Structures are given as C-alpha cells and as structure tokens.
Amino acid sequence: MKIVFTTLLLLSCLISAPSITAADERVKIIPDVVYGHKFGMALTFDVFQPEKPNGAGVLFMVSGGWYSRWTDPQNMLFWFKPLLDEGFTVFCVRHGSSPKFKIPEVVEDVRRSVRFIRLHAKDYGVDPSRLGVWGGSAGGHLSLVLGTTSDKGRPEAKDKVLQESDRVAAVAAYYPPTDLREFVDEKSPYYQRFPALQFDKELADDFSPLLQVTPDDPPTLLIHGDQDKLVPISHSENIMQQFKEKKVPAELLVIENAAHGFRGDDQTRASQAVVKWFQKHLAKQAD
Numbered sequence: 001m002k003i004v005f006t007t008l009l010l011l012s013c014l015i016s017a018p019s020i021t022a023a024d025e026r027v028k029i030i031p032d033v034v035y036g037h038k039f040g041m042a043l044t045f046d047v048f049q050p051e052k053p054n055g056a057g058v059l060f061m062v063s064g065g066w067y068s069r070w071t072d073p074q075n076m077l078f079w080f081k082p083l084l085d086e087g088f089t090v091f092c093v094r095h096g097s098s099p100k101f102k103i104p105e106v107v108e109d110v111r112r113s114v115r116f117i118r119l120h121a122k123d124y125g126v127d128p129s130r131l132g133v134w135g136g137s138a139g140g141h142l143s144l145v146l147g148t149t150s151d152k153g154r155p156e157a158k159d160k161v162l163q164e165s166d167r168v169a170a171v172a173a174y175y176p177p178t179d180l181r182e183f184v185d186e187k188s189p190y191y192q193r194f195p196a197l198q199f200d201k202e203l204a205d206d207f208s209p210l211l212q213v214t215p216d217d218p219p220t221l222l223i224h225g226d227q228d229k230l231v232p233i234s235h236s237e238n239i240m241q242q243f244k245e246k247k248v249p250a251e252l253l254v255i256e257n258a259a260h261g262f263r264g265d266d267q268t269r270a271s272q273a274v275v276k277w278f279q280k281h282l283a284k285q286a287d
Contacts, residue, residue: 026051027084029073030124035116036109036161038096043109045117046073046092047124048080054087056282057126059113059168061093061135061142066106066196068097082275086283089126091117095142099195103180103207106196110142115153115164130282132170134274137231137260138196140176144209144239147171147218170281171220172274175231175260178210178239210235213242219249221277223270225258251277 030047037043045059060080062068073092080090095101095109114131121128133143150167157163177183183190184201191197205211220243224236236252243250253273258266 027077029077031073036112038105038109039100041096043096043112044070044094045113046076048073048077048084048090048092049125050084050087050089052087053089053125054283055125055127056087056130056132056278057089057091057117057121057124058083058132058134058278058282059091059093059110059117061095061110061133061139063095063106063135063139063142064137065194066098066101066103066138068094068106070094082271083278086275086279088278088282089124091124101196102199103196104199104203107142107145107207110146111166112161114146114166114168115161118164118166119161129169131168132172132278132282133168134172134278135176136174137176140173141178141180141209143171143173144176144178144220145207145212147220148209148212148214149206168218170218170278172277173220173222173236174262174270175224175228175233176209176222176235177231178208178235180204180208210239210242213239213246213248215246215248217243217246217248219277219281220251221273222250222252223255223262223273224252225255225260225262225266227257228260230260249281 028049032044033047034042034044076092083090093110093113095106117131118128133146135143146166146168150165153164154162181204182188183197184204185191222236222240224233226233240250240252255262255266255270262270
C-alpha cells in the first residue's frame with residue numbers, strides 16, 4: 001500500500017497563491033516568535049494581526065504527516081485571509097518535526113504553544129479565553145488532541161509558561177486521524193511510512209482523540225471528504241458519534257467526492273465553514 005502523506009493542506013494552496021493585495025499588506029506580521037527550545041533548537045510561530053482585531057485568536061497547526069516546515073509568512077497571508085478579514089489574529093505554529101520527534105513530543109510542543117500564547121495574550125491583543133485551534137490531517141489530529149485532552153497547567157512549575165492552561169475554546173479539523181491504535185502497529189504501512197508514529201504503542205490511547213472525548217470538550221468542527229483514501233472518513237464519523245454521545249457541540253461537514261487535501265471550490269467551502277465556526281464560538285465572548 002503506497003501512502004503519500006505530505007503537507008497537502010499547505011502545498012495545494014501555495015501552488016495557486018494569489019498576489020498580495022493592499023488590504024493584505026495592512027496585516028501586521030510578527031515572524032518567528034520563540035515559544036520554547038529543545039535540543040538546542042527554537043520552537044517558533046508567526047503572528048498575523050489584522051487591521052481591525054476582534055480580540056479572538058486562532059492557532060493554525062503547521063503539520064502534515066507530523067512534519068512541520070517553515071514557510072515565508074508572506075506566502076501564508078492568502079491562506080489566513082478569510083480569518084484575518086473577520087478580525088481574527090492568527091498564530092502559525094510549528095512544532096518539533098518528524099522524523100526526529102515522535103507524536104508524544106510533538107503534542108508537548110503544541111501544548112506549550114497554547115500556554116505561551118495565553119501567557120502573552122495581551123501582547124498580541126487577544127483574549128486568553130477566546131483561543132481556537134485549526135489544522136488539517138496531522139494538524140487536525142493535533143487540534144483534536146488539544147481539544148480533548150487539555151489541562152489547567154501546573155501552578156507549581158518554575159516555568160511560567162507551564163503554569164498556564166492549554167485549553168482552547170473551539171476546534172476545527174480537516175480530515176483528521178482520530179484513532180492511532182492501528183497506525184502504531186509495526187505491521188501497519190502508516191507506521192513504516194511516518195516516523196512520528198514509531199512510539200510506544202501502549203501510549204496510543206492517550207493520543208487518540210476518539211478515546212478521549214468528554215462532555216467538557218470545546219465546540220468542534222470536522223470537515224472530511226467522502227473519498228479520502230489516506231484518512232478514511234470513518235475517523236471523523238466515529239469521533240462525531242462520541243461527541244454526540246457526550247453532548248459536545250460538534251458538526252461534521254462532508255465534502256462529496258473530495259479526497260485528502262481540498263482544492264478549488266472544496267477548499268473555499270471548507271474555509272468558509274471554518275470562519276463561520278470560529279465566528280460563532282470565538283468572535284464574541286460568551287456571557
């Protein structure tokens with residue numbers, strides 16, 4: 001079984017990126033903010049601040065196959081434009097990348113990114129209680145992990161970042177893997193192809209959002225193509241059933257005839273749904 005698990009979510013967009021408009025140029029970009037270090041390397045994110053911020057922030061997980069690559073932030077403006085136009089501040093988060101780092105280590109990185117942004121929320125003009133997370137494929141998996149397994153932080157920690165909660169207020173995920181139990185089996189083609197999955201299989205439950213759903217999880221939007229052969233739509237359907245059973249506000253948008261990695265009208269439809277979801281759950285603070 002041949003599997004190609006690349007950063008389709010980003011690359012499909014970069015190929016057709018439009019020119020930057022005057023409105024885009026009014027977006028303030030703060031590149032390469034360091035939110036942590038590991039193995040002598042910096043963990044970074046870029047900040048995109050709209051001209052008229054609404055006070056809410058969305059963290060975008062830069063992850064395909066749990067690989068996380070740097071892209072010139074100017075080339076990401078068009079991708080975030082629908083959110084920026086509605087006043088959302090966007091954080092483009094990179095994590096310690098496969099093949100060096102496995103999923104447990106990757107998850108610790110993205111948890112730290114939420115904690116760091118919450119600690120410094122005032123610096124970026126966002127309300128720490130109005131942070132959402134969004135990603136596709138592996139990035140969708142990481143978004144769901146944050147949504148289903150957050151904690152309140154450790155008040156006793158010496159590192160102020162670790163004292164903060166990593167809880168998010170809303171989640172959006174494109175074609176996310178939600179059950180890793182099969183993937184971490186040594187006989188699985190996924191295991192052989194993607195080094196980030198090569199961790200202790202006894203920990204698979206901990207990093208399978210399907211198994212971690214609880215009633216206090218944040219509102220979650222799932223978007224999946226019904227012709228996805230890489231991450232079958234059953235991954236979204238199964239966790240959607242768990243959300244229903246636990247009475248978590250959630251929706252599943254099925255893109256007919258779409259495979260892994262949306263393009264054209266499918267991409268536009270998915271993007272509009274994400275903006276609408278975050279407008280509903282983040283744009284105005286709940287009473």
